[in-house]
Structure formats: structure tokens, C-alpha cells
Amino acid sequence: MNVNLKRLKAERIANGITQDEMASLMGWHSRTPYAKRELGMVPLGANELAKAAEILGYGTDSLSIFFTTNVPDRERNQPA
Template sequence: MKFDLQRLKGERVARGITQAQMARKIGISTNAYWRKENGERDIGMEEFVKILSVLGFEKKQISLFFAKDVHNSEH
């Protein structure tokens, strides 16, 4: 399983939050946030919880942001 980064970006954009604003709210640089949102750097669970909080989600809703890894699923 991995984070659904397209959903993450979509939720951020839908709320009118820029990457710079998100970065500032979670305490990292805009460049670092861009790299994470675009899959160039991993997002840690603690950091992801901060992002969800900024977006207005609760910890229990974190599963909404996981993508099923179809390459590693057993049939």
C-alpha cells in the first residue's frame, strides 16, 4: 500500500490551499512539500497526519488516502 498522492493534491487544491501554504503549516520548505506531493520523496506517517489535519480530516480517515498496490497483490 502507498499514499494516493493524486487524491492528496486534489483535496489540497479543492480547499484552495497552495503548496507553499501547506508546506508552511506542516513546517517544511515549499520545495520539500512539492517533492513529497509529486512522489519524489516519501511522506512519513506523522507528516501525513499533519497534512490530513490541515485538510480537515481526522486520523481515523487516513485510509481514504491509501492506494491499493496492484503490482504486489496476490490473486
């Protein structure tokens, strides 16, 4: 499973929150740490995801909306 960063961004935008505001709500002094995580340049930690979700109005029981499941294509993994 991977964090769906596009969903995180979409939820932030849907809530009318800028990256600057999100960074501030996360406790960072500039936009850079948040922007790097949203862009996938820096891994988003579990605690960070939980905090971001809470800011966006989601409880810890709803975190699954921020994940995608990567299932390998069976045909590519079949022996020749």
C-alpha cells in the same frame, strides 16, 4: 498499500491551499519539501501524512482515503 499522492493533491486543491501555504502549515520554510513529497520524489512519513490530513480537515480515523490497495493480478501470478 500506497499513499495516493494524487488524492493528497486533489484534497489540497479542493481546500484552496497552494503548495507554498501547505508547506508553511506543515512547518517548512519553503515549498520544496512539500512539493517533493506530493510529487513522490521523497517518501511521505506517517507523521507528515497525519499532519497534512489534519490541515485538510481529516482526522486520524479518516486517513484511509489517502491510501490505495495494490492487489496483484491473479492471472499474472499463476504458475504456467
